[in-house]
Amino acid sequence: MTAALYDSVIADFYDASPVVVSRQKDVVFYRDAARRYGGPVLELGCGTGRITMAIAEAGQQITGLDNSEKMLQRATQKVAVLHPEQRQRVTLLSGDMRRFAIDQQFQSIIIPFRPFQHLLPVPEQLDCLGCVRQHLALGGKLIMDFFQTDAARMHDPQFLKEHFIAEYEMPGGRKVRLSERIAAFHRAEQCNDVEMAFEVTGADGSTTRNVFASRFEADAGRRHAAASRTREPANLRRFRIPDYSGGRRAGIASTSRRLR
Numbered sequence: 687m688t689a690a691l692y693d694s695v696i697a698d699f700y701d702a703s704p705v706v707v708s709r710q711k712d713v714v715f716y717r718d719a720a721r722r723y724g725g726p727v728l729e730l731g732c733g734t735g736r737i738t739m740a741i742a743e744a745g746q747q748i749t750g751l752d753n754s755e756k757m758l759q760r761a762t763q764k765v766a767v768l769h770p771e772q773r774q775r776v777t778l779l780s781g782d783m784r785r786f787a788i789d790q791q792f793q794s795i796i797i798p799f800r801p802f803q804h805l806l807p808v809p810e811q812l813d814c815l816g817c818v819r820q821h822l823a824l825g826g827k828l829i830m831d832f833f834q835t836d837a838a839r840m841h842d843p844q845f846l847k848e849h850f851i852a853e854y855e856m857p858g859g860r861k862v863r864l865s866e867r868i869a870a871f872h873r874a875e876q877c878n879d880v881e882m883a884f885e886v887t888g889a890d891g892s893t894t895r896n897v898f899a900s901r902f903e904a905d906a907g908r909r910h911a912a913a914s915r916t917r918e919p920a921n922l923r924r925f926r927i928p929d930y931s932g933g934r935r936a937g938i939a940s941t942s943r944r945l946r
């Protein structure tokens with residue numbers, strides 16, 4: 687389901703999107719973490735390799751795994767233009783983070799920009815954490831981030847109307863207008879059905895509109911909601927959680943404050 691969403695449209699518009707372009711602090715955060723905790727690094731949900739390349743450029747061996755072929759194609763194109771010394775540090779794998787078996791142990795396993803929140807049922811989260819445990823070297827670290835949404839996004843009818851998210855130009859001149867609406871709130875499950883509409887205007891002025899629906903985790907904005915949902919399965923898999931940092935809205939950065 688998620689792979690279909692990324693394959694069908696998101697991959698094409700991902701890297702140029704202002705939502706993605708403006709995310710720089712997390713690149714620094716994960717690159718610094720990889721330096722601190724060491725390689726080899728396994729990145730789950732590596733997508734187009736936004737973080738993968740930065741870590742390879744910083745000198746670490748990194749394996750990126752994703753289940754969207756189109757996102758991986760973009761990553762492969764980026765690997766091809768790396769310096770040869772950096773290129774040999776990157777391995778890209780097609781696979782599912784809920785069930786993977788790689789014949790290697792990793793010092794660091796990272797899940798940047800919320801792929802874990804695509805795993806909505808707790809058993810799927812546990813499957814992923816189980817695989818992570820099998821692939822972590824002794825003393826290795828799992829590092830991931832979550833988003834905290836507004837409580838209003840769980841109930842306010844204004845979000846049921848389509849609203850503007852971003853407008854941008856792609857290399858080659860196509861213009862993209864991204865809008866979104868919540869089609870259904872699932873408050874008890876802390877999920878929303880979200881429709882994303884990509885309106886693309888070509889150089890000849892013709893416009894196409896593609897609407898995609900998916901279910902996303904949308905924690906109710908309570909400060910530790912996402913964390914508690916994750917801490918619970920993490921504890922069940924007997925991970926020790928030595929650090930938990932962040933802040934509302936700011937996104938993860940090396941300077942994020944510590945939360946308890």
Ligand SMILES: C[S@@+](CC[C@H](N)C(=O)[O-])C[C@H]1O[C@@H](n2cnc3c(N)ncnc32)[C@H](O)[C@@H]1O
Pocket residue numbers: 688689692730731732733734735736737751752753754757781782783784797798799800801804
């Ligand atoms: C928001 S993107 C983040 C991509 C990348 N980590 C980044 O920071 O730009 C989420 C990624 O998770 C991947 N993903 C979602 N569910 C997955 C699964 N079960 N197994 C592997 N990858 C998955 C998607 O294909 C997508 O590339």
